[in-house]
Amino acid sequence: MSSQDKFDVSRTDPESKTQPEDLADHEKHPTQRDPLLRIAAAATPVKVNLDRRRFLVGSAMAGLGGVTAAAIHDGELGGPPQTFRGSVPWREGTADVPPGASGSGYVFFAPAEVIFIESAVGRLIPNDSVGPGGVEARVPFFLDRQLAGRFGRGDHFYLGGPWPKGTPEQGYQSRFNPAELYRAAIAAIDKYVGANFNGIAFGKLAADDQDKVLKGLESGEIKLDGGVDSKSFFAMLLQNTKEGYFSDPIYGGNKDMGAWKMIGFPGAHYDYKEWVSRHGERVPYPPVGLKGRPGWTETSS
């Protein structure tokens, strides 16, 4: 196909008509600002190569349409081998939009595991007036969807053998993928707690005792059955908990962007140029996510 077909500047974008008109430009989500104006402003029209300009315009549209369209392209997965010659390959409607989390309720965690996860996350990030706790931010739901998906299945992990334990400097050395590790670790921790706290499960322990167990896992002092390395599991649980707390709400955690509000992070804002030189001033933007702001979308419900 010719580059003319691909970079047709005469295409109009249906999404551009749905912009909320009542917001100041800086309040709009990146996808709701006019990308044509923005790109045109960024690109000085001196000695402009026509093909290049078309490329830029086409580019902006792809980004705009992408978020609302279903993802049909996975830039990571790649796909079949391809050969390119004579032009920059670009296909309309193929923006590699993030997958996000959907539905409600747990699909990965079994009921007993839910009790553990909600208790543990509640201790890792407790709730108070300063900001939401991990449970209030829906971190357990985030973890559930992560473990049910690619991350849980060990995408981006090498899990081939042999599997000697290794040194701390050699990092994660387990045959378990993250989903398997969580499953094995939760069972092993409940077994440990049962044996050491009069048959009570982790979720039923007093907060102080829960902290004591978590600290024992963190330091590796608590040894677990089932081939689970307690330190490795704790490190993964804490990292994933912070991910769920602070990541974009499309992944199911950070409910109402409460964690972002707590620290003062404005989220997926795209342009801070006017604030660069305003040293020491508080940027007044409320946080915005990839799908917009609470109140704009279903994320507030």
Next chain:
Amino acid sequence: MTTTLKPVDAVLVGFGWTGAIMGQQLCDAGMNVVALERGPWRDTPTDFATGFAQDELRYMWRHHLFQNVTYDTLTIRNNTNQEALPMRHLGAFLLGTGVGSGGVHWNGQIWRFLPSDFMTKSHNQQRYGKKAVSDYDLTVQDWGVTYEQLEPYYDQFDKLCGTSGKAGNLNGKIQPGGNPFEGPRSNEYPTPPMIQTYAPTLFGKAAAELGRHPFPHPTGNLSEPYINPLGAQLGACTYCGFCEKFGCGNYSKASPQTTLLPYLMAKPNFTLKTECEVLRVKLTADRKRATGVTYVNSAGEEFFQPAEMVILSAYVLQNVRLMLLSGIGKPYDPKTGEGVVGKNYAYQTMSSVNVFFDDKILNPFIGAGALATVIDDFNGDNFDHSGLGFIGGAYIAGMVTGGRPIEMIYTPEGTPDWGLEWKHAAAKNYLRSFSISVHGSCMSHRGNYLDLDPTYRDIYGRPMLRMTFDFTENEHKMSDYLTDRAAEVARAMNPREIKLNRRKGSFSIVPYQTTHNTGGAIMGESPKDSVVNQYLQSWDVSNVFSLGSGAFPQNAGYNPTGTVAALTYHAAHEITTRYLKNPAPLVQS
């Protein structure tokens, strides 16, 4: 079954910065070039558009643009007494893949090495005595190329990227506002420096009060719109704070996509094939000449691509591995010191100082990959090392690349990693803290090297690369000294408190440090102590060229991309002006 394809003039193995630069140079010289990239095609609107590029979880923590180690990783150990085990998850370094590769997710920090950095052995020996370069079993050496020889090519890369900065040394004359320690530049930067946010400004003020020489970090995050000599346009950076580890949706970060591909992809004599992994370079029976490369595509089909020239333009770790797998050059043996392929693997010695204020709102989310005020007073040999017990140094940068909260929340000394106390520390300090980065050199050492792992194999059945690496006493001493210098600046900013994150203990694959792996295919003056000559041409197989940071005989205290690009242009110039007329060794051994 292997399908043999039509011969080409040159085949590029890997298509990031070096592949794109070399591809453009060879195509402009009229050669018929095929590039083989093992990852997918990537472009700005499809893969990191502004509508969804600011996604910390997906790009940073789920490695969306990084190499997927499920299929191929490497093994790691600190020394030969240990058993190397696979890097099962990316951590210390974030390897690229796909078109543009690391050039997509880099910071855009564009540095030139110091003139003395190219003469690490002879310069330090002359100034500090013979032992200074051999203490701690260091195996440093000179590069076989000088700063003066590379200067025009550094300049060429600046013009390609539109680098934003302020010259400190124009043709030997020191310029106010720039880095007074840098080698002479033939031209001012193509675009002015970025505007500094609050934290880098405070850093610069404090550094100047201490008598240091602060200047704005040279950057490929552009301060203003720019059209490069190939007609590609870049826009002005919007300081969105999602730069390094991310692709830029705004065409503001110099990358193969924004600077080269619109031009190169339109060339009729250039072909790019994606999802094609080169398994090995095929040599003639006498191992003096390469006949082409064997590759497998994502559909599992195997091909032989005959070529007059084979350009290894993959990442350093892959280039070295392909040489070892293909029988190019003699593998290094740390016991005897014999052999060269895999020798002098080095890295970067990183530390930092966190600075916490009560009374200053720093807005760390306003950032860019190379947004920093820097001092270079303690880099390379810019200071007297007499009696210090180490060689090398670091730049110290008051740097704010973003405030992405999973990665970049700083908490004071003694704060636990979780619980209410952690949460309160995060809430209190996020807007009022930042980190000073100490970006240190890493000298080469007899025991640090790359070879093939005896146990672990990739999905193609090939041995994985094995990395044997640890920081040496030289690096620990350097880093401690430099971290103390950074702390001086931190204290001079009058903060509530600071926290020193020193470089302690053995190299670990777990925490992110930097993707600046170097060496293993080192350049030099003779085949006895190097893999490639000053034009990156294999001493053993003269129609094989190995680009990238593998050529560094040791690593300087700067980000490598500027030097990687300059070496590539330097090699390309020699290939197109001399080698094509007479395909033979460019340097007589």
